[in-house]
Amino acid sequence: MLRFLGLILLSSSLFANDILLQPKSVLDVVSGKLMSSDVLIRDGKIVKVGPNIKTSQDTQVIQLKDVVLIPGLMDSHVHLIGDTSKKGYASIGNSTYFSTIHGVKNAYETLSSGFTTVRMVGAPEFADVALKQAIDEGTVKGPRLLVSGPPLGISGGHCDSNLFPYSKTALENTPHQIVDNPWDARKAVRINRKFGADLIKFCATGGVMSKNTDVNAKQFTYEEMEAIVSEAHNHGMKVAAHAHGLEGIKTAIRAGVDSIEHSSFIDYETIQLAIEKGTYLSMDIYVSDYILGEGAKKGILEESLEKERTVGKIQRMNFKQAVEAGAKITFGTDAGIFPHGENKKQFKYMVEWGMTPLQAIQAATINTAELFGVNDIGRIEEGYVADIVGTNGNPLDDITLLESVIFVMKEGEIILQ
Secondary structure, three states: OOHHHHHHHHHHHHOOEEEEEEEEEEOOOOOOEEOOEEEEEEEEEEEEEOOOOOOOOOOEEEEEEEEEEEEEEEEEOOOOOOOOOHHHHHHHHOOOHHHHHHHHHHHHHHOOOEEEEEOOOOOHHHHHHHHHHHHOOOOOOEEEEOOOOOEEOOOOOOEEEEEEOHHHHHHHHHOOEEEOOHHHHHHHHHHHHHHOOOOEEEEEEEEOOOOOOOOEEEEHHHHHHHHHHHHHHHOOOEEEEOOHHHHHHHHHHHHHHEEEEEEEOOHHHHHHHHHHHHEEOOOOOOHHHHHHHHHHOOOOOOOHHHHHHHHHHHHHHHHHHHHOOOEEEEEEOOOOOOOOOOHHHHHHHHHHHOOHHHOOOOOOOHHHHHHHHHOOOOOOOOOOEEEEEEEEOOOOOOOHHHOOOOOEEEEOEEEEE
């Protein structure tokens, strides 16, 4: 009798954390088909997808009558640390500690807008590692993070101290991530890994938001890039290369990077090279409108505004060319330049510049999961983590529905309903 009661209690406990979602439909992001299915979740994982799922009396049933469920969204290029309202010289007035506190707010805004996994590609003093640890242990709420630590750059490059004037003291105390030869590049990778980075980010060209850099100019030699990539891959880490200019893009792809960030001046030949090498392109085609529309009053330097005027339209045209060629494209926005949570505005730009709505959603789900090297997120299928977003209608008919999601779940926890 006692054994029988024990089995009853054990059976009951197995279902104590069950949640059953009953939506209008579920989007299969691989096929693009809408399925009339329920979703059963147990301990943060999807255990069954299908109609008429049998449950126990302890199951929490959530009816989402008019809602279409899609996998939790992902962004492969964000900067959560910092106060996004401050640009230009105003942005250097806050300490890393204060900027990290802003990161807590930014992380929650990102999660509640439907982005359950994001990749942070550059943060000072390993602040991104600290934020990741806080989210992982449940101290604060935010998306699942993959973090790079401080980005690697050359002396005087885009990833050097971009807005500070000359200082002898600064030159005598060069941080570890500023490297000018292959062996120091390897050392910088090792240090970033030691202190918690998941991936490596380096700056292969100048940038829009840095002072006195040319977006077209290649930064790092091939030998230096190859050293970064081979050292990172040796440790099982992926590599993202910031690159606007064509020569920097080509060199980084040949060096073996996993993704090119921005990819602004890429050409057809180099798109084909990226396809051949399996390199992902992360093209932030929304941010230009924000920089040119809001940048001046936010404090972005005129030098940066002028560079963006030469970059934005060309980048979008090259995005269209990359889509038509069948390149591997991930969803990356550069959130942090614009306010966090507005990442979702990029979907309609991706559709406007050549993607179908399904391709845009795939870019933010299965494509990004593949780039991240994570095989249990990005789909609503049995065995996958219960990262789920809901829209009031079919986003395949209207991609802008993703700008106002009405349901967000991360690892089985309801964030927004």
